[in-house]
Amino acid sequence: DAGVTQSPTHLIKTRGQQVTLRCSPKSGHDTVSWYQQALGQGPQFIFQYYEEEERQRGNFPDRFSGHQFPNYSSELNVNALLLGDSALYLCASSLDGSGRRNYGYTFGSGTRLTVV
């Protein structure tokens, strides 16, 4: 049973460029959340996608955007990259709990983004 797959694993970009990160959720999961983890920090919530719509968003600027496709896979886009965007970007999939349950996340191994 495939878990969460993220691509690419590593990426180096220049300030001002744009980047797209990709995520395939665990089989059977319908919800995708994206987190940013700076070195030595805990994951910070960027946003969550469910039924192809952004359902909830954290405290990140509009430079961060995303998409969810009908097969539940997802993309994270970051425009106008800043040095401070350098981090590990984690995709987490889950099964929607319909407002009643929380089954926890299955995480991918992440994409290490370095902005120079």
Add this chain to the structure above:
Amino acid sequence: AQSVTQPDIHITVSEGASLELRCNYSYGATPYLFWYVQSPGQGLQLLLKYFSGDTLVQGIKGFEAEFKRSQSSFNLRKPSVHWSDAAEYFCAVGPPGGFKTIFGAGTRLFVKA
């Protein structure tokens, strides 16, 4: 405000010794509580979760956690630590329904021989 506090940035224990990692949370409603483990360069793996019922919950890899409502705590324990347990541990809190989950800053566990 919703928050998770892990007071210990890092902890060192000897192999075979017991372990307790502390976690305190602040949350408006009754939350789900989680512990995740992260090995270097990897994603996070769910160790255990709690919402209701028995306040002592068992997880994978021999870990357990105890929920104490009066102290807003959810501490992680293991009776005997193995060298392979060296990793970063994150406490997290989230609502029913699987919406946004908030993570603590993590505790780095070092295991010495």
